[in-house]
Structure formats: C-alpha cells, structure tokens
Amino acid sequence: MTRTLELDGIAFGGDYNPEQWPREVWEEDVRLMRQAGVNFITVSVFSWPLLEPEEGCFDFGWLDDVVELLHGAGIAIDLATATATPPAWLVRKYPQILPVTADGTQLEFGSRQAYCFSSPIFRQYALRLTRAMAERYGKHPAVRLWHVSNEYGDHVSRCWCDTSAVHFRTWLRAKYTSIEALNDAWGTSCWGQHYLDFEAIEPPRESTGPINSTQRLDFERFSSDAMLELFTAEVDVLRDVTPDLPVTTNFMSILHELDYFAFADAEDIVTDDAYPDPADPGAHIDASLNYALMRGAKGGAPWLLLEQSASAVSWRDINVPKAPGVMRLDSYQALAHGAEGVMYFQWRAARFGPEKFHAAILGHRGEASRTFQECSMLGAELQQLGALKGSRVVADVAMLCNWDSKWALAAPDSLPTNRLSWIGQARDWHRASFTLGVTVDLVRAGADWSAYKVLLVPNLYLATPALAAQLDAYAAAGGTVVVGAFSGVVDENDHVHHGGAPGPLRPLLGVEVDEVWPLPAGESGQVRMDGDLHGVHTAGEWLDAVDARSVASYSGGELDGRPAVTVRQHGAGSAWYLSTCLEDAGLRELVHRIFLAADVTTRDGAGRDVEVVVRRNGDTSFTFVLNRSATSLDVSLPTGAAVLVGGSDAGQGAEGRCQLQARGVLVVQHGYDDSVHVVARSAQLQTV
Ligand code: GAL
Numbered sequence: 097m098t099r100t101l102e103l104d105g106i107a108f109g110g111d112y113n114p115e116q117w118p119r120e121v122w123e124e125d126v127r128l129m130r131q132a133g134v135n136f137i138t139v140s141v142f143s144w145p146l147l148e149p150e151e152g153c154f155d156f157g158w159l160d161d162v163v164e165l166l167h168g169a170g171i172a173i174d175l176a177t178a179t180a181t182p183p184a185w186l187v188r189k190y191p192q193i194l195p196v197t198a199d200g201t202q203l204e205f206g207s208r209q210a211y212c213f214s215s216p217i218f219r220q221y222a223l224r225l226t227r228a229m230a231e232r233y234g235k236h237p238a239v240r241l242w243h244v245s246n247e248y249g250d251h252v253s254r255c256w257c258d259t260s261a262v263h264f265r266t267w268l269r270a271k272y273t274s275i276e277a278l279n280d281a282w283g284t285s286c287w288g289q290h291y292l293d294f295e296a297i298e299p300p301r302e303s304t305g306p307i308n309s310t311q312r313l314d315f316e317r318f319s320s321d322a323m324l325e326l327f328t329a330e331v332d333v334l335r336d337v338t339p340d341l342p343v344t345t346n347f348m349s350i351l352h353e354l355d356y357f358a359f360a361d362a363e364d365i366v367t368d369d370a371y372p373d374p375a376d377p378g379a380h381i382d383a384s385l386n387y388a389l390m391r392g393a394k395g396g397a398p399w400l401l402l403e404q405s406a407s408a409v410s411w412r413d414i415n416v417p418k419a420p421g422v423m424r425l426d427s428y429q430a431l432a433h434g435a436e437g438v439m440y441f442q443w444r445a446a447r448f449g450p451e452k453f454h455a456a457i458l459g460h461r462g463e464a465s466r467t468f469q470e471c472s473m474l475g476a477e478l479q480q481l482g483a484l485k486g487s488r489v490v491a492d493v494a495m496l497c498n499w500d501s502k503w504a505l506a507a508p509d510s511l512p513t514n515r516l517s518w519i520g521q522a523r524d525w526h527r528a529s530f531t532l533g534v535t536v537d538l539v540r541a542g543a544d545w546s547a548y549k550v551l552l553v554p555n556l557y558l559a560t561p562a563l564a565a566q567l568d569a570y571a572a573a574g575g576t577v578v579v580g581a582f583s584g585v586v587d588e589n590d591h592v593h594h595g596g597a598p599g600p601l602r603p604l605l606g607v608e609v610d611e612v613w614p615l616p617a618g619e620s621g622q623v624r625m626d627g628d629l630h631g632v633h634t635a636g637e638w639l640d641a642v643d644a645r646s647v648a649s650y651s652g653g654e655l656d657g658r659p660a661v662t663v664r665q666h667g668a669g670s671a672w673y674l675s676t677c678l679e680d681a682g683l684r685e686l687v688h689r690i691f692l693a694a695d696v697t698t699r700d701g702a703g704r705d706v707e708v709v710v711r712r713n714g715d716t717s718f719t720f721v722l723n724r725s726a727t728s729l730d731v732s733l734p735t736g737a738a739v740l741v742g743g744s745d746a747g748q749g750a751e752g753r754c755q756l757q758a759r760g761v762l763v764v765q766h767g768y769d770d771s772v773h774v775v776a777r778s779a780q781l782q783t784v
Pocket residue numbers: 246247250369371403409410441451454
C-alpha cells in the first residue's frame with residue numbers, strides 16, 4: 097500500500113518545541129509561521145517527559161492545544177511519537193536501559209537518546225506511548241505524517257551492554273543455526289577463538305588486541321538490524337491504529353552505521369537531516385551525494401528535507417553562519433535533487449540548553465532576524481512551485497552503495513590501510529562527476545539499473561557472487577561498469593576470495609590483483625594514462641590485466657609500468673577497473689573519458705560552484721541552475737520556457753537568455769527534449 101504525504105504544495109516549516117516557551121508565545125509563533133509561509137510543522141520530538149510525566153499517566157492537554165492552534169492556522173503536522181528520549185523516571189526505575197560503550201562505561205542520563213535500542217523494557221514503554229499518541233491524534237485532520245523517534249543512531253549507534261549481548265546472541269543463532277557454522281564463518285581457528293556454545297559469545301568489547309573482523313562485521317549488521325527492529329515495532333503499532341497515515345524516521349544523510357536501504361523499506365517516505373558545513377567550500381557537493389541516496393533509497397520517489405539549519409549549527413567546533421543566499425541555494429539544491437519539502441531545525445531559536453546558539457527560522461531577534469527575512473522570502477517563493485511535485489530527477493549515471501561492504505572495509509587493525517573508506521572513495525568519484533555537470537543517483541544491489549548508462553562502483557571490498565552476477569549482467573546488456581581499487585576482496589564472511597581479488601568480479605574485469613600497495617603517509621605516485629593524461633595516486637595494486645586492455649599505467653616507483661586502469665568489452669557493454677586512488681584532476685579526466693565513451697553528456701559551464709539538475713514529469717522538465725560562484729552566469733533558455741524562480745537574480749536579458757547573478761537560483765520549466773545551458777560566465781570561475 098502506498099501512503100503519501102497529503103499536503104498542498106511544497107512542504108515548508110520545521111521542528112517546533114513549544115514546550116520550551118510560555119503559552120503566550122505560541123500565538124505569536126503561529127502568526128509568524130503563517131507570515132513566513134509555513135505549512136508543515138514537526139512537534140513533540142523530545143516531549144515524552146511532558147506527555148507521560150509519571151509512569152502510565154498521560155497528559156496530552158498541552159499538545160492538544162498546540163495541535164489545535166496549528167490546525168486553526170491551516171498548518172499540517174509531522175507528529176513525532178516522542179520516543180526519542182526516555183524520561184528520567186524511566187531511566188531511574190530501570191537503569192539497565194542506559195547504553196554501554198565498548199569499554200564498559202554506562203552512559204548517564206543528562207543528554208538525549210539515552211537508551212539501549214535492544215532493551216525490551218525501553219521498547220515496551222516506547223510502544224505504549226506510541227499507541228497512546230496514535231489513538232489520541234491519528235485521526236486528527238492536521239496530522240499528516242508520523243515521525244518515529246529521531247535520527248536513529250545519533251549519539252548512540254552501538255551498545256555493548258548485557259541486554260545487547262543477549263540480543264546479539266539471539267541474532268547470531270537465527271543467522272547461523274549451529275555453532276559450527278558460526279565458527280567457520282568467523283574463522284575462529286585463527287588465534288584460538290573457537291566457541292563451544294552461543295552463550296560464550298559477547299559483543300566485540302574492548303579486548304587485548306585486534307578483534308575478530310567477522311565478529312565485528314556481524315556486530316555492525318546486528319546493531320543496524322536491532323535499531324531497525326525497534327523502528328518497525330513502532331511502525332507496526334502505528335499501522336495498526338492508523339493504517340492510512342504515512343510513516344517516516346529522519347535520516348542523517350549517508351550515515352555509516354545504519355543500512356538506510358533497509359530502513360527505507362520499512363517506511364513510507366524518506367526524510368533527511370542535512371547540515372552541510374558553511375566553512376567547507378565543497379560541502380554542497382557531498383550534499384548532492386547525500387540527496388542521491390535519499391531519492392535512491394526508494395527508487396527515485398520524492399523525499400523531504402526534514403531538517404536543515406537556517407544558518408549556523410551549534411555542534412561543530414566552530415559554527416560558521418551561512419552567508420546571505422546560501423540557505424536559499426541549499427534549499428533549492430534539495431528540491432533539485434527530488435525533495436518535495438524544505439524544513440528546518442528549528443522554528444524558534446532556543447534561549448537555553450545545548451542548542452541556544454543554533455540558528456532557527458525565527459532568530460533571537462525575532463522578525464527582524466536575517467534568518468526570518470530570508471526564510472520568509474523562500475517560503476513565499478516555494479508557494480509558486482507546486483508544479484514540481486511528482487517530477488523525478490533525470491540521471492544517466494548511478495553509483496552503487498552497499499552497507500555490508502562499507503562496514504567490512506571499516507574494520508580497524510586488519511586491512512592493508514585504514515585510510516580507504518567507501519565514503520571517501522564515493523565522495524571523490526562523485527566530485528569528479530559533479531564538476532563535469534553530471535547528476536548521479538545512488539542505487540542498491542538488486543535494484544533495476546537498466547536505465548543508467550554508467551554504474552560507478554568506487555569500492556566493493558565485500559563482493560558476493562550474486563552481486564557480481566548482477567554487475568556482469570548489467571554490463572553484458574550494454575551498461576558501463578567502473579570498479580575502484582580494493583574491490584572483490586572478501587566474501588560475505590570477510591574471508592579473502594580464493595585466488596585473491598577481484599574474486600567473483602574477475603570474469604567481468606579481466607584482471608588479477610597480486611598485491612595491494614599502499615604508499616606511506618604523505619607519499620604519492622604517478623599514473624600515466626594513454627593520450628598523455630596524468631594523475632597522482634596514493635595507493636595502488638600490483639595488477640595483471642589478464643583479459644583487459646590497460647589504458648593507464650604506473651609511472652615510477654615499485655609498480656612502474658604495471659597497469660593502473662584497464663577496460664574490456666563485456667557483452668554489449670564494458671567494464672573499467674581503476675586499481676588506485678587518483679587525486680581530483682586525474683580522476684576527473686578519467687571519469688570524463690569514461691562518460692564520453694558511454695555517451696553520457698557532460699555540461700560545459702559546470703564546475704565546483706555551478707550545479708545544473710533536471711527533474712522531469714511526463715513531457716515537462718524543470719531545470720535547476722544553482723550558482724554558488726561569486727560571478728554571474730549567462731544562461732540560454734529554450735523557446736517557450738517559463739522561468740519559475742529567478743526573480744531578482746535572473747532578470748531576463750536578450751531573448752532566450754537570462755543572467756543569473758552570483759549566489760543565484762534559477763528554476764526553468766520547459767519541454768522534454770530542450771535544455772537549459774550555461775553559456776558564459778562573467779569571469780573565470782573557480783573549478784576543482
Ligand atoms: C539533529 C537533531 C535535531 C537538532 C539538530 C541540530 O541531529 O535531529 O533535534 O538537534 O540536529 O543541528
């Protein structure tokens with residue numbers, strides 16, 4: 097059953113914490129929300145202690161009033177189940193629900209999210225509250241979305257307490273059935289780790305030295321599953337009471353610890369909390385990768401940006417504000433990438449607590465605050481963009497994301513280098529595509545990849561025969577697969593494939609890896625590509641191209657002359673292998689060459705500071721041009737195009753052209769085939 101968010105237009109609003117304010121402020125809040133164009137508000141995320149001040153005694157009076165106030169103002173509600181933080185009375189009655197770290201430290205009450213997600217006691221109380229919330233508010237016309245808990249994995253994503261240990265053993269029994277199977281999978285014959293019984297197994301706590309890497313990997317899988325189990329337990333209660341209301345839990349961009357594909361399967365709408373660092377000039381590039389996951393998690397379906405900051409956050413070492421125009425650019429970036437809502441943490445800036453210096457729509461200065469002015473202008477603009485709804489992002493290129501492989505590659509103490517991570521590689525490869533003006537989707541194993549011309553696989557350390565077969569079939573049917581270094585190394589138990597890397601990917605890639613060759617910290621080597629392209633690499637592999645053509649080789653050093661990049665035809669498609677980590681310029685050149693060969697159109701005028709993304713719905717296209725540079729752009733518009741957003745920053749110039757000012761946003765509606773081009777820059781832009 098598909099449950100969608102029933103809301104007119106683009107969602108615009110944020111987290112509202114009325115419990116931090118006297119009642120007389122609430123009326124003003126709602127008045128200003130209307131003034132700012134707010135139509136959707138999240139409430140009760142951390143309200144458990146107020147809703148259940150004593151065990152079993154619920155007090156919904158204040159929340160009833162808030163719900164009615166918002167409803168009276170025509171504002172719809174994303175209602176939290178309020179289970180993100182247990183109240184003090186629950187923790188004091190059952191201190192065993194507190195989480196424990198790998199070194200045995202029990203974390204104290206005093207912040208938020210202080211519970212072990214495996215605790216049956218926590219679950220029982222959380223489900224009772226969830227049911228009470230669902231029964232009280234599930235039929236209220238203002239309530240349009242359930243917001244379960246808050247950011248699973250924030251603060252606590254792993255717990256090593258005794259309750260977790262019991263849960264872990266139950267999970268292991270279900271997975272392996274027999275202790276012999278576990279001993280085989282974990283390779284316990286190494287270092288005398290053999291187990292006679294499941295009861296003897298503990299979570300991978302601090303130990304004398306490096307811990308069994310399969311035990312660690314299973315603990316990663318278990319911890320993600322355990323949180324998912326808690327989430328689905330709440331979802332089941334909600335579905336029971338309110339079968340038609342959609343459910344979400346807010347993601348934390350590409351979080352390492354949780355398999356978001358599995359979470360997305362359990363919810364109706366994907367929502368993300370995104371906090372790109374204004375001090376990082378490349379943060380928006382990584383944000384674009386995060387958003388690729390948000391739409392990819394449900395096969396391209398619309399998602400919501402549920403939290404962003406109107407300016408600075410409060411939790412970085414230095415919390416740099418967003419310069420004027422940047423919040424607007426960030427918001428449109430999410431919309432460009434398939435979002436149907438732009439929301440903030442939070443509505444009104446707090447006066448106390450750890451987040452009192454976190455920006456909000458309504459700053460401490462009230463209506464006069466810059467954030468309120470900027471957000472209100474955006475709110476008004478978004479009201480004109482309802483036509484965007486239902487359109488989907490157009491992308492010729494996909495990138496494979498696989499949590500199992502990410503976790504396996506993150507095992508400390510047992511890898512040739514601890515500097516290689518999936519996210520690091522993914523960001524590098526994505527940055528190369530971004531600066532070429534190419535939009536990338538993130539996809540999972542088993543999804544339908546047939547619409548993509550190129551599939552990027554920056555790293556697939558853990559490769560199963562089933563996934564290798566899917567990659568094979570994709571290339572055989574005409575796709576271009578690009579696989580990065582240190583892939584196809586281990587199987588699902590983290591055992592090295594017989595014969596070594598690339599294991600089950602060997603028939604596809606036509607190469608054999610003899611040795612992995614990380615360079616000492618601070619050193620780099622050279623790669624020489626055919627046609628005089630050059631790249632600097634930091635780690636490489638002693639590679640033999642047994643059935644592939646080498647298109648680039650190592651130059652100098654121990655790997656001198658050996659293949660660094662290979663390509664081979666595979667059925668109707670092709671398979672590339674990049675056996676090293678290239679720095680930006682070299683990687684961009686290589687990716688460009690691959691895109692050209694695969695007929696993927698790159699965009700002139702793109703670069704680090706200019707992003708162009710297209711959404712489409714039937715015959716109608718919407719092109720977003722986001723100009724983060726300090727100079728203006730000349731943009732050509734197809735005949736009959738309508739400028740939906742541009743306003744003051746995109747005054748129509750000569751016919752079919754417009755000027756997009758520095759830090760400007762342009763959204764153009766046009767036909768299926770024609771396109772919007774950046775034709776000139778008023779000065780040299782900075783590119784990677
Ligand atoms: C999020 C969280 C919010 C708020 C915000 C501040 O992680 O969900 O409740 O704390 O960070 O940036």
